Amino acid sequence: MTASRTIAEQLQRAGVSRRNFITFCGKIMVAAPVGLALTNKLSPQAMAATIGKAKRPSVIWLEMQDCTGCTETLLRTSQPDLGTLILNIISLDYHETVMAAAGNDAEAALNDAMKANDGKYVLIVEGSIPTKDAGVYLTIGGKKGSEKLQEVADHAAAVIAIGSCASWGGVPSSTINPTGAVGVDSIIKNKPVVNIPGCPPNPYVLLGTVLEYATTGKVPKLDSLGRPLFAYDRTIHDHCPRRAHFDAGEFAAQFGDEAHSKGWCLYKLGCKGPVTHAPCSTRHFNEVVDCWPIGIGAPCAGCTEKDVAFTVPLFTTVDIKRPVPPDFYPEVTPEHRPVSPVATGVAGLVGGALVGAGFIASKKLNEGTSDEKPKE
Amino acid sequence: MSTDRRGFFKNIAAAATLTAIPTAALAREKHKAPADAVGLLYDATKCIGCKACVVKCKEVNNLPADTDGYGGGLYDAPNSLNGTTKNVIQLYKNAGEESFVKKQCMHCIDPACVGACMLGALQKSKFGVVAYDPDKCVGCRYCQAVCPFNVPQFQWTKIAPRIVKCELCKDRLAEGEEPGCTEVCPRKAVIFGSYADLLDEAHKRLRENPGKYVPKVYGEHELGGTQVLYLSHIEFEKLGFRFSQQRSVPDLQQTVSHGIYKGFAGPVALYALLGAVMFRNRKKNPEEEKES
Numbered sequence: 001m002t003a004s005r006t007i008a009e010q011l012q013r014a015g016v017s018r019r020n021f022i023t024f025c026g027k028i029m030v031a032a033p034v035g036l037a038l039t040n041k042l043s044p045q046a047m048a049a050t051i052g053k054a055k056r057p058s059v060i061w062l063e064m065q066d067c068t069g070c071t072e073t074l075l076r077t078s079q080p081d082l083g084t085l086i087l088n089i090i091s092l093d094y095h096e097t098v099m100a101a102a103g104n105d106a107e108a109a110l111n112d113a114m115k116a117n118d119g120k121y122v123l124i125v126e127g128s129i130p131t132k133d134a135g136v137y138l139t140i141g142g143k144k145g146s147e148k149l150q151e152v153a154d155h156a157a158a159v160i161a162i163g164s165c166a167s168w169g170g171v172p173s174s175t176i177n178p179t180g181a182v183g184v185d186s187i188i189k190n191k192p193v194v195n196i197p198g199c200p201p202n203p204y205v206l207l208g209t210v211l212e213y214a215t216t217g218k219v220p221k222l223d224s225l226g227r228p229l230f231a232y233d234r235t236i237h238d239h240c241p242r243r244a245h246f247d248a249g250e251f252a253a254q255f256g257d258e259a260h261s262k263g264w265c266l267y268k269l270g271c272k273g274p275v276t277h278a279p280c281s282t283r284h285f286n287e288v289v290d291c292w293p294i295g296i297g298a299p300c301a302g303c304t305e306k307d308v309a310f311t312v313p314l315f316t317t318v319d320i321k322r323p324v325p326p327d328f329y330p331e332v333t334p335e336h337r338p339v340s341p342v343a344t345g346v347a348g349l350v351g352g353a354l355v356g357a358g359f360i361a362s363k364k365l366n367e368g369t370s371d372e373k374p375k376e
Numbered sequence: 377m378s379t380d381r382r383g384f385f386k387n388i389a390a391a392a393t394l395t396a397i398p399t400a401a402l403a404r405e406k407h408k409a410p411a412d413a414v415g416l417l418y419d420a421t422k423c424i425g426c427k428a429c430v431v432k433c434k435e436v437n438n439l440p441a442d443t444d445g446y447g448g449g450l451y452d453a454p455n456s457l458n459g460t461t462k463n464v465i466q467l468y469k470n471a472g473e474e475s476f477v478k479k480q481c482m483h484c485i486d487p488a489c490v491g492a493c494m495l496g497a498l499q500k501s502k503f504g505v506v507a508y509d510p511d512k513c514v515g516c517r518y519c520q521a522v523c524p525f526n527v528p529q530f531q532w533t534k535i536a537p538r539i540v541k542c543e544l545c546k547d548r549l550a551e552g553e554e555p556g557c558t559e560v561c562p563r564k565a566v567i568f569g570s571y572a573d574l575l576d577e578a579h580k581r582l583r584e585n586p587g588k589y590v591p592k593v594y595g596e597h598e599l600g601g602t603q604v605l606y607l608s609h610i611e612f613e614k615l616g617f618r619f620s621q622q623r624s625v626p627d628l629q630q631t632v633s634h635g636i637y638k639g640f641a642g643p644v645a646l647y648a649l650l651g652a653v654m655f656r657n658r659k660k661n662p663e664e665e666k667e668s
Contacts, residue, residue, distance in 0.1 A: 249447060267450075319449070323441040325427040326451040329467035332477055332616040333456065 007089050007214075008052030014088045022048050024085055028211070031204035031283040035230030036220055038212045050215055051089070057214040058121040060113055061095040062152060064145050065138055065172045065181055066127025070163040071097050073200035074207075077287050086203075090210055093121070107141045114155050122210055123156035125149060125184045128165040128172045132180025146187050153188045158213055160194045161185065162206055164303055164310075167195035167226070174310035185226060194219050195226035199303035202283050205231040225306060227277070236273035236300050239281040241290075242266065247327035255297075266294060270315035272302030404630050407486035407600060413504035413571035414549065415483060415603030416558060417578055420615065421588065422565035423476040425465055429557035429566060433463035433480075436545060436556040459531040462542040463557055468614050475608060477615040478566055480557070481506060481527045481542035482595060482602035488625030489519035489528055497539075498528075504571065504603050505544045513539060524599055524619050571603050578605050600624025 005013075011021055026044035033039065041047040061071070075083050075098065092098065093113035101109055113121065129146050130137035138145030153159050161184035164170035172181035185193040196205050209228055212220050220228040237243065245251070245265040252260035252269055260269075267274070273281075273294065280300070284292045293300055302308030302318075312318065434441065434452065441452035442460045454461040456479070463480040487506050489498045497512035498519055508528075515537055519528040531537035545555035553559070558568035567574070578593040594612045595602035599619055608615060636642035 246450075320443075320451075323443050323450060323452040325430050325465075326447055326453050328446070328453075329425060329465060329476070330445075330453070330455040332466045332468040332614070 005056055006052060007054055007056050010056055010088050010091075011052075011085070014084065016085050016088055018048075020082075020085055021052075024082065024089075025051065028204055028208055031202065031279060032208040032230045035228075035233065036208055036212050037216050037218075038208065039230075051211055054211070054214045056089065056091040057210055058091045058093050058113065058117040059095075059124055059210065060093055060110070060121050060152060060156070061124045061126065062140075062149060063096050064125060064127030064129050064149065064166065065179065066163065066165055067171075068097055068126070069200040070126045070166075070198075071095070073285065074203040077203075082287065086207065089207075090214075093117070110141075110152070114152065118155050120157050121155070122158050122160060122213060123153055124160045124162050124206070124210075125166045126162050128169045128179075128181035128183060129187050130172075130179035130181055131186075132178070135180075137179040149184070149187055153191055156191065158194065158219055159184060159188055159191050160196060160206070160209060161226075162196045163201060164197045164199045167197040168306045170197075170199065171310055192219070193226060194222060194228060196231075197225075197227060197304040197306075198278060198280075199301070199309060201304070202231070202279055202285065204283055205279060223277075227304070231279045232277040232304065234277065234279075236276045236278055236281045236294070240273055240294060241281065242294060244327070249326060249328065260297060263297075266297070266299040267317060269299045270313070270317055271299035272305070272308050272312070272318050273300040274320050275308060275318045276300055276302040276305050278304040404627055406627070407624065409485045409571045409601065409603060410500070410504045412502065413485075413603055414544070414569065415504070415571045415574050415605060416480075416544075416555070416566050416568055417574040417605045417607070418478050418566045419581070420475045420477055420565075420606065420608040420610075422563045423465070423478065424563055424565070425467065425476040426562060427465050428560040428562060429478065430461075430463055430465055432556040432560040433542075434461075436548065437462055439540075457527060457541075458529050459533065459537075459540050461529070462540060466616070468610065468616075470614070473610050473614070475610050475615060477606075477608075478557075479525075479527075479616070480604070481544070482525050482604045483542075483544060484599060484602045484624065486600040486624035486626055488522040488524060488599075491626035491629065492518040492522040494518065501546070503544070503546070503549055505546050505549070506541075507543050507546055508539055508541060510538045515539075522625060524625060525617070574605055578607055581607060597622045600627060 022044045025047040029039045029041070029044060029047060038050065039047060041050065063071075074086060077083050077086075093116070094110045096106065099106065099109065129135070129149060131146065135144045135146050140148045143151075161167045165172060165181070166184050168183040168185075169177070169181045170183075172179055183195070185195070194209055196209065198205075205228065208230065209220055212218070220230050223229050223232055225232075237246070240246070242263065242265045245263070246267055250259065250264040252264045252266055254260070255269065260266075265271070271294065280292045281294065284290060284295060290296065299314070301314060302312065308318070430452075433439070439460050439462065442454040442458060443449045443452060445451070445453035445455055447453055454464055456466070457464055463478065466477050466479060468475045468477060483504060483506050485504070487498070487500065490500055490506060494516065495512045495514060497509045497514075499507055499509065501507040515530070517528075517530055517539075519539060520526075520530055528539045528541045531540060545553075545557075548555060554568040558564075558566050561567075567577070569577070575593065575596060578596075582589055582591060582593065589607050589609055590611060592612075594606040594608070594617055595604055598617070599621065600623060606612065606615075606617070612620070
């Protein structure tokens with residue numbers, strides 16, 4: 001099987017140039033600068049050397065209730081070489097979208113791939129799994145989706161849920177959730193699941209995770225939602241190219257207005273950047289600079305957050321969790337301001353009323369004593 | 377501890393003797409910075425207003441953001457020191473003159489707040505830091521009223537309010553670290569060091585850059601001296617430092633209170649006045665009695 005070759009051997013056979021491979025390594029280093037043993041290297045050449053020595057990881061890719069968007073984001077690169085490169089670095093042994101086989105042949109291919117790398121392959125799942133009405137809404141090869149998933153996962157070394165649907169249900173699970181769609185980690189309980197949410201997620205996050213596993217045998221550190229920390233440790237807001245406009249209080253008020261065309265902050269249009277942990281603001285899509293929602297003037301939808309995307313309406317603003325100082329300053333205010341004439345007038349009135357009331361009260365007191373005295 | 381009858385009388389006798397012996401009220405000596413005094417030196421000409429110190433201060437002191445100001449909840453934008461802010465950067469801008477200014481506790485050598493605090497919740501402690509002990513505080517806010525720099529702030533919105541003021545990151549100092557604000561300052565506009573070193577450094581800067589600064593180190597003499605020193609290119613009054621007097625607030629207070637009792641003049645005058653009023657009333661009353 002081709003999976004037994006090292007990545008370097010396979011790339012040489014496939015005629016992928018070393019330059020392309022090193023460029024690719026450089027891109028992963030940029031996408032995941034910290035948190036991976038893989039990218040903790042001095043140069044892309046050093047990283048290329050490490051990856052080159054690794055065996056190509058065998059990958060089985062299952063599709064559940066999905067739109068194939070996650071597959072597209074991995075394969076549809078602007079530079080045609082890159083797609084080839086990716087398919088040579090990983091050994092994609094079973095993938096319903098890119099394989100030619102269908103029907104029984106496809107099933108046979110899956111069984112072969114599972115047998116050949118039993119307990120060693122990486123299972124990538126795309127799409128959510130229906131659970132309602134005994135899971136009848138998805139059938140693959142005569143089996144229910146959840147059964148198929150459990151069967152393939154049982155023989156996998158690592159399970160990766162790619163996309164928001166596989167991570168926690170995504171679009172199919174949004175209210176009213178007609179199919180009872182859930183994420184992979186609700187079905188697979190006997191294996192740790194790495195969630196790579198996003199709609200779609202950045203392909204470099206997937207490649208970083210798979211290659212980290214191929215070179216070190218370990219999955220990267222995860223956060224509380226099971227997302228790899230190397231990619232999901234910071235919010236979009238932290239590195240947003242429009243952040244300066246936020247700090248300066250410069251907001252687009254509606255689509256197409258002057259502020260919007262100037263590229264001002266999209267927060268007031270419902271941008272979820274301040275609460276969304278994702279690497280989008282530093283690693284754009286399709287190898288095109290500024291090719292990501294905020295880059296083209298669309299507010300972030302918060303697709304990598306379980307409680308935001310498909311839950312909070314698109315144009316609803318979110319609370320700022322960690323407010324920091326804005327780009328403007330309080331004045332050095334005089335600590336004792338001059339007293340305004342109005343305040344003086346009010347104080348005079350109050351004082352006068354008190355004095356008057358006191359005078360009248362004392363007079364009444366006097367009257368009281370003079371009244372009593374004649375009685376004695 | 378039990379006191380026997382004999383011991384009790386002994387104590388009474390001792391106390392009586394001490395009270396009877398007249399002691400002259402000593403003139404207050406000018407306080408000097410403690411030997412281990414540390415402080416800050418803020419150079420307004422270096423500050424770029426990045427507010428890294430404001431962010432770090434909130435982080436190390438675990439203070440919530442003040443989102444009531446500009447921006448409707450989007451920013452931590454305190455207008456001045458307040459119940460959630462121990463350190464703030466303000467901007468002076470007028471007639472072509474511009475300067476940032478950092479405000480936090482000045483850590484006076486002879487602090488007004490320590491003199492005013494009736495239970496000793498505010499104390500000059502290790503490294504000369506004016507430290508706050510919330511367990512002793514009754515919330516009278518005398519410190520807030522008396523501070524010439526308007527530093528101690530009250531938590532108006534809390535049920536059990538405390539005083540909020542910079543304590544020069546005393547917990548970090550105890551661990552040998554520098555305060556948060558100086559650690560993060562990218563231009564070293566605010567630096568941390570021993571009081572003596574900072575004073576030397578400030579004078580060195582004045583010497584080496586004639587004409588760049590207002591030729592004085594604010595805090596060297598002002599209000600009895602402060603452990604936080606300032607250099608600036610525009611007048612300190614404009615940056616909100618209203619006082620340029622050299623005597624400390626407690627020193628002034630003592631002058632006033634001792635002045636009243638000088639030669640026992642105050643009490644004599646007061647009782648003379650009261651006596652006069654009584655005399656007048658006594659004269660008045662018999663007439664009224666006769667009338668009725």
